[in-house]
Amino acid sequence: MGDVVIRVLAAVAASCCLSAVPAHAAGDGMEKLFTFKDPEITESSGLAVSPTHDGVYYTHNDSAATPTFYAVDGNGRTRATYQVRGAQARDWEAMAATKDPATGRGVLWFADIGDNLDGAWSDISVYKVMEPRTLGNATLPATRYRFRYADGGRNAEGIMINPRTGRLYVVSKEFAGSVYAAPKKLRTDRTNVLRKVSGAPIMATDAAYAPDGSSYVIRTYFSATLYKPSGETMAKVTMPELKQAESIAYTLDGKALLTGTEGPRSPVYRVPLPVRAQPAPTPSPARAESTPEPSGKPQAARETGLTANDIFIWLAAAGIAVGAIMFIARRTR
Known part of the structure; x- marks a missing residue:
């Protein structure tokens, strides 16, 4: 019955929201890039583009899995399987890929941040x-960073790292979601505190920073929203219809998004960005980090990333979904 409730609510809310919220439509530019062919990849939850290997993508499974990730090619074939030594996989929900500016080495980040009980864990971990x-195929060592939220535990499924500053952010998955910033310098000898800096859309399932640091994106089950580093909304991007949208990443050139879903042989799509959100022909010099701050919008919109119209739509969707759920319940008793 729980699965039925979720599917009904998601379908009704998606149809209401996508029809009423202005968005950039990908149109003919949207394409299926590949399908994961490895039978071991059954719950692709994180997605990242390799910063140093051309045409290579990384993914990992969701909860109840081992600390394992996969390198796949542009045809969806697994090129290598990696075990992470010294890591746990309580509920891996997201990953990110960056490049060390000093050495040029790629750096992969795996986020064990899922918490379906919304605060059951005293701390969460991110592995570098x-x-x-x-x-x-190999076993790789990891550096573990522990975190806790300044305002209490919560569920989260998104991480992102600003490539200009190296600062890590966690995006919570809630009806009033938030973006949390990690300390500028991460410590391994104590728990790092995550502090809220901006709002996020309802039920965010992943997030990513653009390769040039000019924007970031937050994915939900229904769409994706682009933001400036300040937290100001830039555009909403229509996503392909997926069974359970869980992942998002930028292409290396920053001109498109990649998005995937859970399930065996799940697809990954490429969705072009609106022109105004693409990198400038001549990148501007790196500047000091712009920490997301309130944008002057009404309080409700500032805290949840929603407009008043969005809130009305969600309330209406919830009412319709409840009616549908009650109808299904009566039919299945």
């Missing part, structure tokens, strides 16, 4: 793994 120089 140096990207292998060559592709091949």
Whole structure:
């Protein structure tokens, strides 16, 4: 019955929201990039583009899995399977890929941040793994960073790292979601505190920073929203219809988004960005980090990333969904 409730609510809310919220439509530019062919990839929850290996993508499974990630090619074939030494996989929900500016080495980040009980865990963890120089099955060491939220535990499924500053952010998955900033310098000898800096859309399932640091994106089950580093909304991007949208990443050139879903042989789509959200022809010099701050919008919109119209739509969707759920319940008793 729980699965039925979720599917009904998601379908009704999606149809209401996508029809009423202005968005950039990908149109003919949207394409299926590949399908994961490995039978071991059954719950692709995180997605990242390799910063050093051309045409290579990384993913990992969701909860109840081992600390394992996969390198796949542009045809969806697994090129290598990696175990992460010294890591746990309580509920891996997201990953990110960056490049060390000093060495040029790729750096992979895996976020064990899922908490379906919304605060059951006293702390969460993010693992830092140096990207292998060559592709091949291996066990890789990890650096573990522990975190806790300044305002109490919560569920989360998104992480992102500003490539200009190296600062890590966690995006909570709630009806009133938030973006949390980690300390500028992460410590391994104590728990790092995550502090809220901006609002996020309802039920965010992933997030990513653009390669040039000019924007970031937050994915939900229904669509994706682009933001400036300040937290100001830039555009909403229509996403492909997926069974359970869980992941999002930028392409290396920053001109498109990649998005995936859970399930065996799940697809990954490429969705072009609106022109105004693409990198400028001549990148501007790196500047000091712009920490997301309130944008002057009404309080409700500032805290949840919603407009008053969005809130009305969600309330209406919830009412319709409840009616549908009650009808199904009566039919299945």
